[in-house]
Amino acid sequence: MTNNEVPQGGFAEAGADLELVGISKRFPGFTAIEELDLTIPAGSFFALLGPSGCGKTTTLRLIAGLEEPTTGRILIGGRDVTATKAYQRPVNTVFQSYALFPNMTIMENVAFGLKRRGIKNADSLAHEALQLVELDHLAARKPKQLSGGQQQRVALARAVVNRPALLLLDEPLGALDLKLRRQMQVELKDIQSEVGLTFLHVTHDQEEAMTMADTVAVMNKGRIEQMGAPQDLYELPKTAFVAKFLGQSNLFTGDVVTTAKSSIVVDAHGTRIEVPTDRAQLHNGRITVGVRPEKVTLHDSAPKADSSRNVIGPGRITDVSFSGVSTQYEVTVPHHGAISVFAQNTSISTLHRDGDQVWLSWSVGHTFGLADEAEAEPVSRFHADLDTSMIAVQSRKDLEAELEEA
Ligand SMILES: Nc1ncnc2c1ncn2[C@@H]1O[C@H](COP(=O)(O)OP(=O)(O)O)[C@@H](O)[C@H]1O
Ligand SMILES: [Mg+2]
Numbered sequence: 255m256t257n258n259e260v261p262q263g264g265f266a267e268a269g270a271d272l273e274l275v276g277i278s279k280r281f282p283g284f285t286a287i288e289e290l291d292l293t294i295p296a297g298s299f300f301a302l303l304g305p306s307g308c309g310k311t312t313t314l315r316l317i318a319g320l321e322e323p324t325t326g327r328i329l330i331g332g333r334d335v336t337a338t339k340a341y342q343r344p345v346n347t348v349f350q351s352y353a354l355f356p357n358m359t360i361m362e363n364v365a366f367g368l369k370r371r372g373i374k375n376a377d378s379l380a381h382e383a384l385q386l387v388e389l390d391h392l393a394a395r396k397p398k399q400l401s402g403g404q405q406q407r408v409a410l411a412r413a414v415v416n417r418p419a420l421l422l423l424d425e426p427l428g429a430l431d432l433k434l435r436r437q438m439q440v441e442l443k444d445i446q447s448e449v450g451l452t453f454l455h456v457t458h459d460q461e462e463a464m465t466m467a468d469t470v471a472v473m474n475k476g477r478i479e480q481m482g483a484p485q486d487l488y489e490l491p492k493t494a495f496v497a498k499f500l501g502q503s504n505l506f507t508g509d510v511v512t513t514a515k516s517s518i519v520v521d522a523h524g525t526r527i528e529v530p531t532d533r534a535q536l537h538n539g540r541i542t543v544g545v546r547p548e549k550v551t552l553h554d555s556a557p558k559a560d561s562s563r564n565v566i567g568p569g570r571i572t573d574v575s576f577s578g579v580s581t582q583y584e585v586t587v588p589h590h591g592a593i594s595v596f597a598q599n600t601s602i603s604t605l606h607r608d609g610d611q612v613w614l615s616w617s618v619g620h621t622f623g624l625a626d627e628a629e630a631e632p633v634s635r636f637h638a639d640l641d642t643s644m645i646a647v648q649s650r651k652d653l654e655a656e657l658e659e660a
Contacts (some may be wrong), residue, residue, distance in 0.1 A: 269452030270331030270344065272421035273315065277326035279312055279476075286312045286478045290326070294469070296419075299453045301463035304473030305499065310456040313473075314422045317454070319343050333417055346418035348426045352409030354397040360384065361393040364412045372444040383415035384408075387446055403434040410442070414449060423455040427462070439466055460500050464488070465619040472496050488546070489492050492535050494628040497544050504593045505544040505628040513537060517618065523589035527564050527621065534623025542624045547594040549620040552583065552606055564621060566590060567613030574608050581605065585612055 272294040279287040286309045287596055294300045302310050315321040317328060319340030327336045345437055354363050364383055368376035384390040387407035389400075391608050397405055406426065413421055427435045457463050463470045464484040471481040472495070480487055480496045491497035494505060508522030518534060520527045520543050522588045529543045545564070560613075569587030576599075583595040583606060591615060599605075606612060 268419070268450055271296045271329070272420055272452060272454065273327075273329040273332075274313075274317070275326070275327045275329070275461060277313075277323050279309075279316060279321065286476055287316070287323075290476075290478065292471065292478065292481075294452060294454060296331070297450050298454055298468050299443065299455065299466060301467035301470045302454065302456045302473055303458070303460060303463040303470050303500070305458055308473045309476040310458075310473060311424055314347060314424050314454070314456055317420070318345050318347050318422055338608045340372070344419035345422060346413040346416050346420075347422040348409050348413045352406060352410075352426070354405055354408055355375055355591060356397055359394050360389065360400070360408050363397065363408060364393075364415055364531040367412065367416055367496070379415055383411040386414060386448065387411045387441065388527060397632050403430050403438065406430060406438065407441070410445070414445060414451075418451065420454065423453060426455075427457075430569045435462070442466065445510045464500070470500075472500060474499070475537060477549075490533060490622050491544070492624060493626050494542060494624055495622060495626075497622070497628075499509045502547050502594055503544045504547065504550070505617045505624070506590060507540065507542045507627055509540050518623070520623075525566050525590070527566075528618045529623045533621065534620075535625035535657045536623060540627070542626070543621055544624065544628075545616050545621050547582070548596040550593070550595045550614050550616045552585070552595055552597065554606075554610075555616060556613050557615050560615075562618055563615045564618055565613060566593070568611050569593065569614070571606050571608055571610045571612060574606070585614060 274290050274292040277287055277290040278285065281451070290313065294524060298379050302313060312321065316323050319335070319338060325333055329335065330344060345511045355366065358366065361377070361380055361384070365376045365380035368379055373379065381390055381393065384393055389404060389407055389411065392400060392404065400408065402561065404433045410426065413626055427438050439462060455463070455466060467484065469481065470484050470487055472487065473479070474495045479493045480491065484500055487496060487500055491500065491503065497503035497505060506520070506522040506525070506527055508520040508527070510518050512519035517529065517530050519535055520529065520541060527543050531537065534541070534543070553567070555565070556567065566587055569590070571583055572586040572592065573584035575582045578599070580599055581597050583597065585593045585595060587593060595614065613631045
């Protein structure tokens with residue numbers, strides 16, 4: 255059997271490609287998904303990353319056949335399944351709230367689907383799946399005799415045992431504490447490479463998406479803003495949302511004042527910031543450029559002019575947070591607000607203190623230019639915690655005013 259012949263309700267020998275073509279989903283009065291085009295190659299570990307309410311679960315429900323798309327087509331292994339019933343699709347889903355049958359043993363839980371389909375060697379397949387999640391020794395127990403993390407692994411075994419060509423994981427680790435989460439992330443990754451199925455993992459946790467997936471798609475308000483290898487997304491974000499949702503970014507908005515072949519220069523409140531042309535989405539007019547905090551270096555005095563580096567300052571350190579291996583500084587620079595700097599603790603003498611005057615610099619090559627402006631906060635419309643953010647903005651404004659007077 256080739257990847258293009260995905261079994262209906264049978265066992266897949268390999269993962270299948272998943273293709274979403276022009277998918278949209280409108281609920282009465284609300285558009286949850288807009289014009290979604292996506293191809294996930296067979297055997298890959300793909301993460302759909304976005305804040306709560308951006309349409310991740312809806313996307314999975316469409317793929318699983320639990321919702322009908324308003325427009326568009328869904329293909330699995332090259333076969334159009336848009337009109338296919340959920341139970342006939344070669345798809346299994348592990349939801350965040352997994353439900354095991356309380357009165358059945360672990361073994362019976364895992365073998366249940368196989369037996370219902372009349373698979374003969376259901377028991378041995380179930381043991382195999384339990385071995386995969388390292389729980390075969392607990393096969394005779396009931397769910398309530400297992401920890402939350404172990405139950406989560408049983409839910410995973412129950413999905414994997416069906417050898418779905420496509421496994422959908424909807425925040426399956428959300429209920430676990432941090433240590434268990436990390437452990438499960440590693441296990442999931444191992445299982446995926448061992449069985450070679452196509453995994454579509456949905457999460458709002460950027461670290462989880464980055465560490466686990468081959469490809470990450472960042473979703474915002476029902477659209478995919480950017481898609482690629484984790485490192486590419488991190489090093490070269492294309493929108494303000496991606497720059498801020500995936501890790502942290504320092505962003506500066508200004509007008510392009512010089513355009514050369516290899517780089518362009520932006521004037522942001524009197525500070526010249528240069529960005530390589532091929533790292534900028536826009537090349538003229540008003541644009542937003544940025545740099546990641548760990549790329550920025552602190553200086554006690556104005557650094558010597560160097561055409562390969564961008565320099566901002568002076569500013570004042572307004573927050574120091576020491577975490578052992580590194581220190582995170584917040585530097586407030588007039589007109590530019592608070593700039594984050596992560597510094598590795600390589601020597602005691604590099605420690606700066608709250609209130610110190612500093613300059614900042616970073617390599618031009620680490621600068622990126624965005625396709626949109628950094629106006630709105632990246633947090634979704636569902637976190638309307640205006641009070642606290644207003645207070646934060648307020649105190650920052652006060653601080654900046656003070657600095658300007660000084
Ligand atoms: N059946 C429905 N009717 C109306 N709106 C819905 C329905 N299902 C989901 N939505 C809305 O669609 C948006 C996306 O939801 P969802 O896909 O669950 O987001 P996520 O999983 O990313 O948190 C939300 O605003 C949600 O309220
Ligand atoms: Mg969801």
